[in-house]
Amino acid sequence: MKTLTVDLGERSYPIFIGQGMLGSAELVKPYVQGTQVLIVTNETVAPLYLQQCEKAFADFDTHSVVLQDGEQYKTLEELNKVFDALIGNRFDRKCTLVALGGGVIGDMTGFAAAAYQRGVNFIQIPTTLLAQVDSSVGGKTGVNHPLGKNMIGAFHQPECVIIDTDTLNTLEDRQLSAGLAEVIKYGLIVDLPFFEWLEENLEKLLARDPQALSEAIERSCQNKADIVAKDEKEAGLRALFNLGHTFGHAIEAGMGYGVWLHGEAVSAGTMQAVYMSMLMGDLTSEDEKRIAKILDRANLPIMPPSVEEMSKQKFLDLMAGDKKVQAGTIRLVLLKAIGQAYVTGDYPYELLEQTLDEFRS
Numbered sequence: 001m002k003t004l005t006v007d008l009g010e011r012s013y014p015i016f017i018g019q020g021m022l023g024s025a026e027l028v029k030p031y032v033q034g035t036q037v038l039i040v041t042n043e044t045v046a047p048l049y050l051q052q053c054e055k056a057f058a059d060f061d062t063h064s065v066v067l068q069d070g071e072q073y074k075t076l077e078e079l080n081k082v083f084d085a086l087i088g089n090r091f092d093r094k095c096t097l098v099a100l101g102g103g104v105i106g107d108m109t110g111f112a113a114a115a116y117q118r119g120v121n122f123i124q125i126p127t128t129l130l131a132q133v134d135s136s137v138g139g140k141t142g143v144n145h146p147l148g149k150n151m152i153g154a155f156h157q158p159e160c161v162i163i164d165t166d167t168l169n170t171l172e173d174r175q176l177s178a179g180l181a182e183v184i185k186y187g188l189i190v191d192l193p194f195f196e197w198l199e200e201n202l203e204k205l206l207a208r209d210p211q212a213l214s215e216a217i218e219r220s221c222q223n224k225a226d227i228v229a230k231d232e233k234e235a236g237l238r239a240l241f242n243l244g245h246t247f248g249h250a251i252e253a254g255m256g257y258g259v260w261l262h263g264e265a266v267s268a269g270t271m272q273a274v275y276m277s278m279l280m281g282d283l284t285s286e287d288e289k290r291i292a293k294i295l296d297r298a299n300l301p302i303m304p305p306s307v308e309e310m311s312k313q314k315f316l317d318l319m320a321g322d323k324k325v326q327a328g329t330i331r332l333v334l335l336k337a338i339g340q341a342y343v344t345g346d347y348p349y350e351l352l353e354q355t356l357d358e359f360r361s
């Protein structure tokens with residue numbers, strides 16, 4: 001087992017990466033406060049892993065709640081089921097919530113933990129590649145609104161993150177690819193050597209080679225932990241994790257939550273950011289081809305929805321609601337080079353329009 005640390009002073013926490021850890025009482029015990037535990041999962045993950053996970057919390061007064069599966073259920077309404085379970089079972093302020101599932105369950109459970117009685121502890125047990133490399137680390141929690149992704153939420157850090165890579169054995173190929181979009185993102189924004197390693201090892205990752213997966217998860221989590229430790233609440237640097245997301249979140253909301261997976265929307269959105277970085281005179285067409293190639297090899301979309309599926313105006317309206325918008329300016333994460341991202345609102349607006357028009361024709 002490998003252990004990384006998210007260094008946030010007295011709120012620092014470990015990320016455990018290994019195999020066969022899901023039922024380990026020894027591992028979770030130090031991170032459970034009080035006597036009451038609520039495991040939050042969904043209807044797909046529960047039959048696969050709930051029983052095993054419950055074993056780890058057998059010494060506590062443990063309950064579970066099973067939510068509907070899908071991005072379309074990442075809503076305040078569905079979240080109420082968690083509050084019903086907590087209040088209905090008289091959970092007190094020292095209780096611990098456990099997120100067992102992908103990023104949707106992690107974001108919702110974290111937000112429930114942030115809000116219940118103004119804040120209780122929670123543990124992340126991510127079971128998708130995307131959640132293991134990104135969403136379980138860093139404390140962004142929340143739910144969607146019909147007009148925008150993750151618009152209602154809170155920063156709330158977990159007590160620990162338990163990444164059992166065995167859970168990836170049951171993940172659908174499409175979901176594995178979606179996770180790779182966020183893995184590739186780390187290479188693009190801050191880590192050229194990791195991008196080069198991914199170019200070398202992509203087939204191994206697609207074939208679920210345990211060693212390759214473990215290395216990709218570790219390097220991704222290390223990149224995430226380093227930046228979160230420097231900028232927990234996204235005053236600046238942390239926004240780099242949003243590469244491809246201003247376009248991608250617009251695709252997710254615009255097409256209807258769940259139609260495009262988050263990772264798929266991030267992939268196409270990354271190509272839009274890459275195209276615009278080329279228009280800005282930074283990336284070369286060789287860079288563009290190289291980035292498109294790795295995303296395509298990962299079985300990810302490299303073109304956004306067609307103009308018929310999503311108009312330029314719809315894109316712009318949704319992007320105008322992005323959380324990085326400042327004084328009406330849509331700020332974007334662009335690339336100076338592979339491995340070197342920056343955030344800017346200082347670009348000719350026509351280049352954004354050109355990206356939305358030309359990239360799709």
Ligand SMILES: NC(=O)c1ccc[n+]([C@@H]2O[C@H](COP(=O)([O-])OP(=O)(O)OC[C@H]3O[C@@H](n4cnc5c(N)ncnc54)[C@H](O)[C@@H]3O)[C@@H](O)[C@H]2O)c1
Nearest residue numbers: 044102103104105127128130131134135140167170171262
């Ligand atoms: N908080 C953050 O920093 C952050 C970062 C990235 C993404 N996100 C959010 O995460 C969400 C996407 O997460 P996701 O890609 O994990 O999607 P997801 O949570 O919807 O999971 C994908 C699918 O895999 C299923 N599943 C989960 N684990 C499984 C397993 N081991 N075997 C078989 N099936 C399994 C789920 O039930 C679901 O159907 C989005 O809502 C996105 O906004 C948040």
Ligand SMILES: O=C(O)C(=O)C[C@@H](O)[C@H](O)[C@H](O)COP(=O)(O)O
Nearest residue numbers: 134138140149150238241242245323
């Ligand atoms: O942790 C972060 O910071 C990220 O931006 C990670 C992203 O991959 C993730 O999709 C996040 O939820 C997007 O954040 P948002 O603030 O744009 O909703």
Ligand SMILES: [Zn+2]
Nearest residue numbers: 182245262266
């Ligand atoms: Zn993301």
